Amino acid sequence: MLANIRESKAKPIGNFSAKMGESPCWDTSCNSLYWVDIDGKKIFLYNPQKNICKEYLFDNEVECVVPRSKGGVMLTIGRSVVLFDFSTKKLKILGSVEPSKKNNRFNDGKCDPAGRFWAGTIHRKELPKAGSLYCIDTDYSIRKMIEGVTVSNGLTWSKDKKTFYFIDSPTYSVVAYEYNVETGNIRNKRKVIEINPVLGIPDGMTIDSEGMLWIAMFGGGKVSRWDPAKGKSLGFIEIPGAMQVTSCCFGGSDMKDLYITTASAGLTNTQLQNQPYAGLLFKARIGIAGLPLWQFTG
Numbered sequence: 490m491l492a493n494i495r496e497s498k499a500k501p502i503g504n505f506s507a508k509m510g511e512s513p514c515w516d517t518s519c520n521s522l523y524w525v526d527i528d529g530k531k532i533f534l535y536n537p538q539k540n541i542c543k544e545y546l547f548d549n550e551v552e553c554v555v556p557r558s559k560g561g562v563m564l565t566i567g568r569s570v571v572l573f574d575f576s577t578k579k580l581k582i583l584g585s586v587e588p589s590k591k592n593n594r595f596n597d598g599k600c601d602p603a604g605r606f607w608a609g610t611i612h613r614k615e616l617p618k619a620g621s622l623y624c625i626d627t628d629y630s631i632r633k634m635i636e637g638v639t640v641s642n643g644l645t646w647s648k649d650k651k652t653f654y655f656i657d658s659p660t661y662s663v664v665a666y667e668y669n670v671e672t673g674n675i676r677n678k679r680k681v682i683e684i685n686p687v688l689g690i691p692d693g694m695t696i697d698s699e700g701m702l703w704i705a706m707f708g709g710g711k712v713s714r715w716d717p718a719k720g721k722s723l724g725f726i727e728i729p730g731a732m733q734v735t736s737c738c739f740g741g742s743d744m745k746d747l748y749i750t751t752a753s754a755g756l757t758n759t760q761l762q763n764q765p766y767a768g769l770l771f772k773a774r775i776g777i778a779g780l781p782l783w784q785f786t787g
């Protein structure tokens with residue numbers, strides 16, 4: 490158990506400047522971190538052991554990236570789900586959603602314990618309830634899982650594979666559903682965490698081996714740890730010099746490195762002066778290991 494994480498600070502690492510850093514995910518098969526810069530239309534690859542840093546630039550916004558067990562990564566680009574091969578740099582569209590909703594795009598995404606890929610949509614101007622959360626199955630069929638979402642963001646599953654946690658940012662809450670790993674179906678929505686808006690807007694989310702949720706607080710300059718069974722905050726990691734904290738994931742050989750993405754988009758020149766690290770990648774050493782992320786198995 491962490492004695493007290495309130496004093497912990499994350500440090501910026503590398504020089505990976507992003508306008509809208511998002512969707513960090515650790516690939517245990519190659520000990521590398523992937524994340525995206527949505528506005529910068531790129532994905533990053535970082536292997537800290539080998540000190541490999543790569544950027545892959547695209548023609549369009551890339552909203553999220555997840556590892557794929559058969560090689561390469563899955564991305565969302567606009568309203569499409571895409572397979573990307575690092576070696577050939579080829580893109581293959583596997584499916585699309587919301588053909589008539591031209592102002593919608595995908596946002597955060599992650600894989601479930603059965604290797605399905607889940608990703609949600611938002612309206613570019615965040616029109617209330619205009620988005621949905623989708624599940625892309627391993628045969629590439631796409632199901633709508635939740636309707637009426639405004640800003641589809643953090644998502645994660647419990648270690649026992651029985652609970653799905655989800656954040657629609659403007660609700661300032663985390664909701665939980667009973668999750669069926671065999672079918673992927675979710676049911677019985679309930680609110681498990683309510684977040685005071687002074688802490689920031691809840692954005693990306695991950696889970697540790699004790700079942701506690703780590704939530705990036707956009708505008709709050711921190712990542713906070715929560716107990717979903719009690720709805721209680723357990724402390725936070727401060728992100729110095731970057732208030733727009735977008736998401737986080739565990740990585741490293743012992744899964745105790747918390748990687749954190751941030752954004753510089755939308756800040757005024759004055760705000761940027763006060764937030765010199767906005768858009769950088771951060772890392773904090775944590776006393777608790779995170780749960781490894783599931784990979785897409787399709």
Ligand code: CA
Pocket residue numbers: 511596597642643692693735736
């Ligand atoms: Ca996000």
